[in-house]
Amino acid sequence: MSNNCIYNVRGVDVLVLRVDTMVRANPNSRDSRTCGVPGCEICELKRPFVLPKEIVEAAENRKLVIFAGAGVSTEAKGVFNLTLYEDIRRELKIDSGKKISFSALMTLYCRRKTRRMLLHRIKKRFDYMKMFPEIYRHATRFHT
Numbered sequence: 001m002s003n004n005c006i007y008n009v010r011g012v013d014v015l016v017l018r019v020d021t022m023v024r025a026n027p028n029s030r031d032s033r034t035c036g037v038p039g040c041e042i043c044e045l046k047r048p049f050v051l052p053k054e055i056v057e058a059a060e061n062r063k064l065v066i067f068a069g070a071g072v073s074t075e076a077k078g079v080f081n082l083t084l085y086e087d088i089r090r091e092l093k094i095d096s097g098k099k100i101s102f103s104a105l106m107t108l109y110c111r112r113k114t115r116r117m118l119l120h121r122i123k124k125r126f127d128y129m130k131m132f133p134e135i136y137r138h139a140t141r142f143h144t
Contacts, residue, residue: 079139084125088118 037043058064075083082090085102088109094100100108109118129135 075139079129079135080125084122088121 055064075085077083080087085105088105089096089100092105092109092112094105094108106118129139
């Protein structure tokens with residue numbers, strides 16, 4: 001298992017796997033089917049994969065630690081009319097031609113409003129999404 005290792009942290013063996021190198025497509029997955037419409041936002045986000053047995057076993061043995069990169073927080077397109085980024089950008093009236101990173105935009109929002117208001121906006125999105133099972137399924141679907 002290259003790029004993978006086991007560490008002992010306070011008496012607990014922790015299996016560390018480079019998931020990006022181990023995820024394999026599974027063409028037989030139910031989620032691998034598409035509607036056949038070119039450019040479909042939902043079908044383009046389908047990423048069927050086989051979870052490596054090492055990850056499953058480590059999780060079952062309560063010895064799995066997941067370190068997720070910054071991309072894990074990205075929103076799937078098509079869930080809301082606007083992503084959180086687009087929504088905040090519009091509210092702050094930031095010119096669409098101006099390039100601004102996600103973190104810089106959120107920092108700007110906190111300076112102009114408050115951090116509490118930003119957290120409330122994020123929570124409100126989650127609360128809305130959870131009220132509608134189909135939206136929730138779409139928003140929590142694996143995407144890259």
